[in-house]
Amino acid sequence: FASAGLDYPIIFTGPxxxxxxxxxxxxxxxxxxxxxxxxxxxxxxxxxIRRYPFVFAEDKANNRFV
Incomplete structure (x- = not known):
């Protein structure tokens, strides 16, 4: 959170x-x-964004993550 706040404006919204x-x-x-x-x-x-290309996708047919 602190790292993002150094580069981007942060707002607080909603209840x-x-x-x-x-x-x-x-x-x-x-x-x-x-x-x-x-x-x-x-x-x-x-x-x-940094996690790409290592993103898990759920394969419900085989009950696993790929």
Whole structure:
């Protein structure tokens, strides 16, 4: 959380005051990703993105993760 706050503006929203990083002012806009689809150099990259390509997918037919 602290690392993200160094690069992105953080707002607290909703009745539970959930923290959110503001990446743009319009739907689908991310001001921190260049036209080439790459995060700007030296910017915090969220853990959700950093985990790729090592993402588990559930295979319900065989009751396992792949």
């Amino acid at each position: 539970d005051r959930v923290p959110l990083a503001v990446l743009g002012m319009r739907a689908g806009q991310n001001l921190f990703i260049g036209d080439d689809g790459v995060y700007e150099p030296n910017r915090y990259v969220p853990a959700f």
